[in-house]
Amino acid sequence: MAIAxxxxxxxxxxxxxxxxxxxxxxxxxAYYAGTMVALYLGVxxxxxxxxxxxxxxxxxxxxxxxxxxxRLTYDVSGRENLATTQAGWIxxxxxALVLTALLFKNYHRLFNYKYLLAAVAVGLIASTxxxxxxxxxxxLWLKVGPVNFQPSEFARIALIIFFAGYLAxxxxxxxxxxxxxxxxxxxxxxxxxxxxxxxxxSLGLLVFEKDLGSSLLFFAVPLLMLYVATGRxxxxxxxxxxxxxxxxxxxxxxxxxxxxxxxxxxxWSDPNGTGYQVLQSLFSIADGGITGTGLGEGFxxxxxxxxxxxxxxxxxxxxxxxxxxxxxxxxxxxxxRGIKISLLAADDASKLLAFGLTSMFAIQTLIIVGxxxxxxxxxxxxxxxxxxxxxxVVGNFILTGLLLVVSExxxxxxxxxxxxxxxxxxxx
Amino acid sequence: xNTQLRRTFYLFAAGFVALVGVMAYWQVYAREDLTNHPSNxxxxxxxxxTPRGLIFAGDGETVLARxxxxxxxxxxxxxxxxxxxxxxxxxxxxxxxxxGIEIGQNNNLSGTGEPETLDELLNQFSGGPETGNNVTLTVxxxxxxxxxxxxxxxxxxxxxxxxxxxxxGETLALATYPSYDPNVVIDEGFEEISNxxxxxxxxxxxxxxxxPGSTFKVITAAAALEAGVRPTDRFNDDGxxxxxxxxxxxxxxxxxxxxxxxxxxxxxINTVFAQIAVDRVGPEKLAAMAREFGFGYExxxxxxxxxxxxxxxPPEEWAEGNTAPISFGQDRVVSNVFEMGLVASAIANDGxxxxxxxVREVRSSDGIILDRPTPRPLNEALPEGTARTLNEMMQGVVxxxxxxxxxxxxxxxxxxxxxxxxxxxxxxSWFISFAxxxxxEIAVAVVVENGGVIGEDGAAETPALTIxxxxxxxxxxxxxxxxxxxxxxxxxxxxxxxxxxxxxPAQRPxxxxxxxxxxxxxxxFAPFRNAAPQQQQQSxxxxxxxxxxxxxxxxxxxxxxGPG
Numbered sequence: 001m002a003i004a005x006x007x008x009x010x011x012x013x014x015x016x017x018x019x020x021x022x023x024x025x026x027x028x029x030a031y032y033a034g035t036m037v038a039l040y041l042g043v044x045x046x047x048x049x050x051x052x053x054x055x056x057x058x059x060x061x062x063x064x065x066x067x068x069x070x071r072l073t074y075d076v077s078g079r080e081n082l083a084t085t086q087a088g089w090i091x092x093x094x095x096a097l098v099l100t101a102l103l104f105k106n107y108h109r110l111f112n113y114k115y116l117l118a119a120v121a122v123g124l125i126a127s128t129x130x131x132x133x134x135x136x137x138x139x140l141w142l143k144v145g146p147v148n149f150q151p152s153e154f155a156r157i158a159l160i161i162f163f164a165g166y167l168a169x170x171x172x173x174x175x176x177x178x179x180x181x182x183x184x185x186x187x188x189x190x191x192x193x194x195x196x197x198x199x200x201x202s203l204g205l206l207v208f209e210k211d212l213g214s215s216l217l218f219f220a221v222p223l224l225m226l227y228v229a230t231g232r233x234x235x236x237x238x239x240x241x242x243x244x245x246x247x248x249x250x251x252x253x254x255x256x257x258x259x260x261x262x263x264x265x266x267x268w269s270d271p272n273g274t275g276y277q278v279l280q281s282l283f284s285i286a287d288g289g290i291t292g293t294g295l296g297e298g299f300x301x302x303x304x305x306x307x308x309x310x311x312x313x314x315x316x317x318x319x320x321x322x323x324x325x326x327x328x329x330x331x332x333x334x335x336x337r338g339i340k341i342s343l344l345a346a347d348d349a350s351k352l353l354a355f356g357l358t359s360m361f362a363i364q365t366l367i368i369v370g371x372x373x374x375x376x377x378x379x380x381x382x383x384x385x386x387x388x389x390x391x392x393v394v395g396n397f398i399l400t401g402l403l404l405v406v407s408e409x410x411x412x413x414x415x416x417x418x419x420x421x422x423x424x425x426x427x428x
Numbered sequence: 429x430n431t432q433l434r435r436t437f438y439l440f441a442a443g444f445v446a447l448v449g450v451m452a453y454w455q456v457y458a459r460e461d462l463t464n465h466p467s468n469x470x471x472x473x474x475x476x477x478t479p480r481g482l483i484f485a486g487d488g489e490t491v492l493a494r495x496x497x498x499x500x501x502x503x504x505x506x507x508x509x510x511x512x513x514x515x516x517x518x519x520x521x522x523x524x525x526x527x528g529i530e531i532g533q534n535n536n537l538s539g540t541g542e543p544e545t546l547d548e549l550l551n552q553f554s555g556g557p558e559t560g561n562n563v564t565l566t567v568x569x570x571x572x573x574x575x576x577x578x579x580x581x582x583x584x585x586x587x588x589x590x591x592x593x594x595x596x597g598e599t600l601a602l603a604t605y606p607s608y609d610p611n612v613v614i615d616e617g618f619e620e621i622s623n624x625x626x627x628x629x630x631x632x633x634x635x636x637x638x639x640p641g642s643t644f645k646v647i648t649a650a651a652a653l654e655a656g657v658r659p660t661d662r663f664n665d666d667g668x669x670x671x672x673x674x675x676x677x678x679x680x681x682x683x684x685x686x687x688x689x690x691x692x693x694x695x696x697i698n699t700v701f702a703q704i705a706v707d708r709v710g711p712e713k714l715a716a717m718a719r720e721f722g723f724g725y726e727x728x729x730x731x732x733x734x735x736x737x738x739x740x741x742p743p744e745e746w747a748e749g750n751t752a753p754i755s756f757g758q759d760r761v762v763s764n765v766f767e768m769g770l771v772a773s774a775i776a777n778d779g780x781x782x783x784x785x786x787v788r789e790v791r792s793s794d795g796i797i798l799d800r801p802t803p804r805p806l807n808e809a810l811p812e813g814t815a816r817t818l819n820e821m822m823q824g825v826v827x828x829x830x831x832x833x834x835x836x837x838x839x840x841x842x843x844x845x846x847x848x849x850x851x852x853x854x855x856x857s858w859f860i861s862f863a864x865x866x867x868x869e870i871a872v873a874v875v876v877e878n879g880g881v882i883g884e885d886g887a888a889e890t891p892a893l894t895i896x897x898x899x900x901x902x903x904x905x906x907x908x909x910x911x912x913x914x915x916x917x918x919x920x921x922x923x924x925x926x927x928x929x930x931x932x933p934a935q936r937p938x939x940x941x942x943x944x945x946x947x948x949x950x951x952x953f954a955p956f957r958n959a960a961p962q963q964q965q966q967s968x969x970x971x972x973x974x975x976x977x978x979x980x981x982x983x984x985x986x987x988x989x990g991p992g
């Protein structure tokens with residue numbers, strides 16, 4: 001942990017130094033650094049058994065994000081303040097994390113309200129259909145007072161809590177089914193129904209709201225949770241088939257999906273139209289080479305929406321293959337620790353919760369990085385912690401907070417089990 | 429449950445590894461393809477946002493091009509010397525492309541080349557500013573300006589000058605007129621300038637080729653010397669040279685009678701050169717000698733595009749009717765001042781042609797020398813002895829031919845005139861020379877397009893001769909020769925001392941070029957004096973060489989402008 005703290009501090013030093021070189025409002029950097037260190041210390045005190053390395057990674061990711069956002073927008077008129085806004089959102093996120101840790105230290109209470117949470121989640125997503133407004137072709141935004149936010153960022157977490165609670169209760173029933181249809185074992189509708197319903201509802205809503213990235217997440221995460229809960233690879237196969245069918249259907253039903261896929265397959269056919277964004281992204285990435293152009297020397301500002309969905313391209317451009325690989329490794333460390341928390345957790349619900357949150361984080365990263373590098377079709381989704389976007393940052397801080405409390409729980413249990421053997425040692 | 433957890437983690441990890449693989453593909457494997465993709469505007473954007481290096485003239489002080497912040501992150505290029513250096517420095521425009529040194533040395537100027545110093549390497553890693561390197565040219569700014577002004581004041585106002593240091597190959601001047609202001613070109617003036625009828629974007633010193641006329645005789649003479657002809661060998665000129673189907677005459681129809689080879693060069697006797705080329709040298713050896721001097725060579729190491737000089741048909745296809753006019757630089761022979769200046773340089777430098785150079789040194793923005801090419805020979809065009817002999821013969825051209833405009837007091841000058849017929853109108857006026865002939869410091873080639881205006885007495889004007897003389901004097905900082913006879917009006921030979929006047933031979937008592945002028949008291953060529961020694965003689969005034977075998981007159985072939 002001391003090493004983690006050292007890394008964090010070192011990371012800060014580097015980040016602040018780099019920011020200083022670009023003459024940003026240093027005071028915000030200081031605030032940010034202070035907040036994160038305070039958060040780290042607070043978590044160490046309040047959740048002494050939690051995996052605080054997560055916070056080190058979060059600090060690194062948000063730090064890189066802040067630097068990149070600042071670098072990409074400080075000289076763009078109308079967007080000069082995005083970095084400070086983002087710093088503000090990080091503050092809010094930190095508060096949300098602290099609140100999560102305080103309120104839900106005993107997170108098992110949450111599972112008692114799982115149906116309510118599911119309803120809230122679906123309601124949140126549905127709300128944008130009626131009250132939301134459209135940005136970049138997707139109707140994802142909700143205006144509450146002065147704040148615009150993307151309810152789906154929070155709905156995801158609520159849904160994962162629901163799935164975790166529900167699957168923990170019914171996993172034996174779901175796994176132990178004997179009925180088969182067409183050679184595939186199918187669980188009793190009674191048990192599977194609620195899962196399928198919530199799943200379908202959220203998916204359908206998202207598809208209609210044209211938020212492909214989120215719908216992919218909503219599809220994949222519960223599917224993986226189901227697999228982990230039941231150990232049935234059949235669910236995954238079934239899900240994959242469903243996914244294929246769904247993809248084909250949406251491809252033929254919706255123009256915007258067709259455009260996305262065709263752009264992915266051949267962006268060169270319309271380099272100044274539909275292919276522009278992903279081509280600029282690729283040009284920027286290629287421009288970086290192995291070592292990158294250096295911070296501030298790249299031209300990724302040419303990419304539309306670079307500070308949100310395409311921030312990874314900017315990182316790759318300016319920090320090169322080495323920098324982008326390091327960033328991916330940081331994400332992988334987060335995922336690794338998340339899975340580890342899940343492994344150590346005592347009960348099924350905790351395991352599933354930690355796993356669900358972690359896999360959402362992982363899949364989200366894979367989808368967007370794959371998208372901007374043209375490995376898979378591009379879907380608009382943020383890079384956790386790095387991209388600009390209040391809802392995303394706050395949502396991910398809450399996610400981290402939940403992981404921390406699960407981790408705390410698991411850690412305390414492990415400590416209690418181990419404690420008797422070390423009583424003397426601790427006394428000495 | 430933990431088994432599944434581990435499996436999914438492996439899945440995620442595999443996903444991340446795959447992404448690193450994808451990144452490696454784009455950033456390493458496919459990088460070059462993407463960088464050079466036509467839709468990729470990043471490179472030109474980068475070039476706009478990076479200050480390019482300075483370009484200095486040969487004195488290391490005169491700034492020829494610099495970058496100034498134009499607003500925002502963008503820089504724009506300023507060319508303080510404007511038209512005078514435009515053909516050398518060129519322009520750099522995001523919209524209209526680039527030319528000259530700006531493109532020829534772009535790797536250095538843009539700083540996009542491989543890192544050369546530790547600082548640059550560190551900058552590349554840290555992303556610090558990669559400013560361009562500074563390039564210092566070899567061009568002498570005074571001489572360049574003088575050459576430009578002289579051309580501007582010549583009788584037709586179209587021409588080119590190339591001056592080299594024969595011993596190092598450094599380009600001392602490379603001027604063309606008319607020229608253009610690169611500041612205007614990059615500031616939306618490109619269209620207008622490129623549509624001007626006299627084509628100012630064309631670098632007449634390197635991109636255009638003209639028939640070299642009698643200046644080519646030095647190459648024929650070199651081939652003849654190598655073939656065993658001695659300067660004292662005598663030849664008979666009856667005024668015409670007959671080949672199957674054609675006969676060639678001398679300038680103004682003169683017949684010189686019995687002359688030595690040296691005298692034939694002095695008086696530029698076409699018929700004698702035709703005889704020697706056909707009977708003593710032959711097409712193969714003549715063509716080989718021209719190649720030794722750089723004909724057909726593209727000078728790819730030179731940072732500017734150089735249109736290769738050309739002899740027309742391959743030598744094995746030359747009939748006598750080709751060989752004869754080729755020997756005095758007509759037929760389809762074409763060249764430019766760049767090439768002919770190097771021919772003069774090679775003769776001056778005892779037969780060794782040095783690699784022509786335009787860049788003296790390249791320094792990083794903080795002054796570290798990155799490149800300073802040393803003089804190196806390009807080709808041994810002639811053995812030393814032959815070159816010395818030819819050098820003396822060319823001195824004879826200036827002295828015995830009494831080319832006073834090119835003479836320098838106390839300094840031996842070697843040279844050769846040319847009046848090249850062409851289908852575009854009046855003959856081109858040529859002069860190639862070097863001085864001091866015994867220890868050459870400068871070699872000059874000048875062409876004035878259609879400048880050889882034929883006067884009423886049949887004599888052509890010789891603006892190129894005057895320009896070359898003035899430039900050599902300016903460079904060597906030496907006075908014009910003392911008047912050999914009575915010359916009250918002789919301009920002092922000081923550069924600018926009236927170089928712009930149209931040089932009608934009849935108005936220049938200094939030059940006993942008019943046929944009815946008996947000449948100077950001391951006259952080693954007395955037998956021929958009454959036969960009117962001339963600065964230049966040209967062929968076949970009455971015999972247009974239109975025929976099946978010679979369907980084409982030598983045609984100057986302007987290349988499309990733009991970086992090569």
